[in-house]
Amino acid sequence: MSLLKRAGSVFVLVLAFAGSLQAGELPDFTDLVENASKAVVNISTTQKVKSGGMQLPEGIEIPNLPEDSPFNDLFKHFFGEQGGSGGGAPPPPREAKSLGSGFIISKDGYVLTNNHVVKDADEVIVRLADRRELKAEVVGTDDRSDVALLKIDAENLPVAKIGKSEELKVGKWVLAIGSPFGFDYSATAGIVSALGRALPRENYVPFIQTDVAINPGNSGGPLFNLDGEVVGVNSQIYSRTGGYMGLSFSIPIEVAMDVANQLKEHGKVSRGWLGVLIQDVTLDLAESFGMSKPQGALIAKVMPDSPAQEAGLQVGDVVLAFNGKEIDRSSSLPPVVGSTPVGKRVPIKVMRDKRTQTLWIKLGELPDKDKKVAKAAESKVASDNRLGVQVADLTADQRKELDLEGGVLVDGIGEGPAADAGVRQGDIIVRINSTTIKDVEQFEKVIKELPAGKSVPVLVQRRGGPIFLALKVPRDD
Template identity: 55%
Template sequence: MFNRKTCLAFCAGLALLGQALLAHADLPDFTSLVEKASPAVVNISTKQNVPVRSASAQMPDLEGLPPIFREFFERSIPQAPGGRGQQREAQSLGSGFIISDDGYILTNNHVVADADEIIVRLPDRSELEAKLIGADPRTDVAVLKVEGKGLPTVKLGDSSKLKVGEWVLAIGSPFGFDHTVTSGIVSATGRNLPNDSYVPFIQTDVAINPGNSGGPLFNLGGEVVGINSQIFTRSGGFMGLSFAIPIDVAMDVAEQLRATGKVNRGWLGVVIQEVNKDLAESFGLERPAGALVAQVLDGGPAAKGGLRVGDVILSLNGKPIVMSADLPHLVGSLKPGSKAKMEVVRDGDRKTLNVAIGALPEEGEEVAASGSGPAKSSNRLGVKVTELTAEQKRNLDLQGGVVITEVMDGPAAMIGLRPGDVITHLNNQAINSASTFGKVAEQLPKNRSVSMRVLRQGRASFITFKLAE
């Protein structure tokens, strides 16, 4: 017989079962999507001639390993002395997807970089040799071409419509296992990664591993919304953080590569930094936001458009700049020669500037960045400074500023200033002489964030500090 406790337990169990069934019913069914999309997803293998390694090294048996591991061991074994000129073949694996029925394929640049031969394997296991049409290391996008007609293609989506929390699915060849399917959700959009200034990445928790690179990321509508490109890992394997290049960015790059073989990007000609809480207070901002201009490159678009050191850029063509890293990819997406409207804060006031966007210099091109008196000291800051010589001003492209000759105990030492650092601005005022520096330093407010612009080895940045009572 059921007693009261048994009945309650039974009802609770039914409720939990019902919730589980309802939750299961809400889970997406990817089978139809995979059936339609898989034929256009390809495996990409490359061959590259690499130097022969020492035969005397303890050589593991590599033949039974997947190519991706075999290449790792080959590159790790020391090269034999006098072995120059001798080469052997190394292989690597990746993924890609067909975007046109006449054989154009998208993948990652790092999948095909430095390859001597590129082989594309289709789902029917037929293999085609691919030609590299163009590659862009800055976005890690590459376009390949195989000979064919009526090839299956993917459906392209709109990555700007992606929402955090929606389901996404990846198809690729992790560790050489063709057409592996993994799923997850969008964890974030517009994610900025170190050394990747021109891509607002899509972050997901989709399992991505070596060999997935270059493969497509699909939404539930079966549309490609990104190219799987990177993972964050401490172990070498998947740890729950994967990053995809938005398809909007990738297709803009691909179209330019197909048309001209290179990518033209907008360029502003500034060095920027993040606006933290103290800098925001120093510049009279309500909250930390925007991109602080730490340096204006001489003769660049920003200099010609009236942008100044110390300006905080809040928006570009109506799009807000929340983090400083938002600015490079917004500027990079603009066409050289186009006009950009920027809202900036200067000396506490909001201004609108119209700047003609320039063309980003090619990688490797250099861009120029924008008699000593007796040493003076400010007891409040604890530094001795001297005026820049005419030659120093010319080399640094400066109109004024002072150079630190000695750092004593005090605020300067605490914030990490060093002899040789050049101070060009203090408390939002330009420093054109040692006497100006002394006057401004003596009038610094107490218990409030104060900004200072410092050049160290030609690199400019703003720092903040507070003077106690």
Template identity: 50%
Template sequence: MNPQTRVLRLFLLLFVSLTLLAGCGDDEPSPAPVASTGQLPDFTGLVKQVSPAVVNISAAPAEASEEGGEGEDGPLEGWLRRFFEDGGPGAPGEQSPLPPGGSPHASLGSGFIISDDGYILTNRHVVANAGQIVVKLNDRRQLVAEVIGQDSYSDLAVLKVDASDLPTVKVGDPDKLEVGSWVVAIGSPFGFETSVTAGIVSAKQRSLASDQYVPFLQTDVAINPGNSGGPLFNLAGDVVGINSQIYSQTGGYQGVSFAIPIDIAMDVAKQLRNSGSVTRGWLGVQIQDVDRELAESFRLKRPEGALVARVMPDSPAQAAGLQAGDVILSFNDQPVDSAASLPPLVGTVAPGESASVTVLRDGERETIEVTIEKLPKDLSAATAPEPAEKPAAQPYGLTLESLDTAARRELGLDQGGVRVTDVAEGAGADAGLEPGDVVLAVGSRHVEDVASLRKALDEADGAVAVLVLRDDRRLYLAMRPKNN
């Protein structure tokens, strides 16, 4: 074999070896963590399409409203540099109380045009207690706006400017919006008009303590002071929400933003345009969430529903026969997954209409027809301070005393009730009972006195729901008496 042939064979052997090594391992490559690695969405066309209908809103102080006029250098330019100095977390653009002798600031926010004849939707806190309100259009025009109506429960307001043939937004369907979907916000954060930010829908049906009639959309879109009242768009260019609040410990964006679903906002806007106010349905119950312990005590497979802690006197719920201890599982065939999901469902029912409420009572499901009434303006229920009485020591780590007739009258109770005067280590403390709590029922059994409470706890099998009155509010606590 000549040297050239030998070199050729060695080369071929090396080539085959390298080829075999390259083919070792899995037959197919590992799948990617996402379905596609395509390009990110291009928002340029969307922004061009929808931005003409987005406006900047400035609420000038009343005493300064007579100065200046229309045009780019109107009376609000000075205030644009000074707004939100007193702002706090939770509600971007909200005007804070002025210190004595302090100079007023403009309350800056955003909005969008919902009809070509000049109706504009924004947040109520943007224009609340404002003097002259000026709307700056995308074409740089500045128009004085009139407040047609505002609603504190939803934090929405409708404005009107004297103009015609204005560009409008297209209303979308937030129910079709999936968690993880791309969304785009346009507004005036810190006065920077027509600023665009994008992100995804983080969650739906979020409940915030200050807005129980709004099931918020949660997003990670960057929202800051001045974005309040601005639109949230889907990729089709349809408005799906109104950017309203942020969750923040600094007053600025920290990755959690909330928007009012547009279907709820448009219903409010329609009522404000027609009558200047909003009418909501009222059921008349005080409710709480069902946690794991309470679910076990009510023999539920999982925590769900809204637990009725109190039925308001002279309410639709009382007239229909709803009771404390009922777990509301559905309302008009809509599932009630938590206490927060019930008020928005009730609020959409017109006063005088009938609604079907499915409850779990004593382990059995029951459907009750309720005639909904108008939400009262004042739902507060006053109770008097609790008088002292000689206590008696009892098991379960609780020191208890029965209520006399005078104490019941002062607390607004018709019968029964046992006050907790002290809590030591034991099942009561584990359940979360506190001194001053008044025990009203154990499960579905009303508590008349200390003896009946002790008997009900002694006979309890596993976790049991204890209804207590605490600081004018009724709530259920899950207790395991056998822990002692």
């Protein structure tokens, strides 16, 4: 055989091997979709809302005009049919409809979906794979996790297999089934993009991020692994257009099922509560606290009469582990705490004054609403200092309003270390380098003693919430 023929044969074999390898690596979803779709449902809701027409202010009526008056059409255009003379009855409410998805978790008719799918709905209809349409009862909802539990009157229903999201890894294949834009039983596939994502205003859910195409109508539907097990509940997308842009987020199935079980048994959801406000540890803050690398959750505030206060946690502590689970970022702490049973006593590992120690804490129950702190008013008393910032004493009323025992108000700021650190006018400086600031006199004394050329942590109160900043102390000339 000639050299050319041998080379050609080798080339063909390589192509065949590469083709079979590629075909072997790409999953076939046909069996998964056929079997799993039976437990997926379409959810439609109806809500009565006020008519979209403008309403006249209370006490104001449409004047009794002649029938041929040109102003009649004008009033009808802006305010709708308000009746005859004397204002009459307001227009009847209109029906707003929306669509979503869900899946069956028990043979006797319990269905899992998103809270925002059924929120404020007057009627909820569940359409099954066999095209039956059944009215659903909302057993309970949980706004914090965006989970809702429904019940339909049916028996021997197909049930979705529940998996474990904790076994997922970035790069694993996943598949979603739902009703995007009302197109029932649409299947879309992709991979896990990230795990444990924290989203704004969603502190208690470590979201699964995927690149699975999720669109309006997919909400509440299941996210499957390749074994056909539900590992997540599709909840939301990141989008600038309102449609899919490659970033989809799902609630881990363990979180959703825990919420569903609590709603079924108690009608509400209880979560563990520490009673602290936290933030991430940046590289500069890690240096200021004497840490080798940024990690953990930095405590910026300890709530009064909270489990954290009773356990001895302090502002400036960095939580490194909670109940045996390492805390890499601040966003990792709330889900772990929230999923811990109320009243349970657990260990919490913290770094304090460059040393690690373990405290024991008995968790309380997360309150329904976070306590709000009012803003401080500006003070007219000011003082110059070495950091390029002017500060002023707080009045007794301001301290009472902010629930602070001390602190100084940033009344003015120019170029310098404070501005570089991110200190803003209107901030309340509460603590510098582990020293609590009581007034301007103490503030000036503390900053004179700061180590030149070193980074120190500064705790400020801003818009009602505490935040740590890393301030680089200037070198003495």
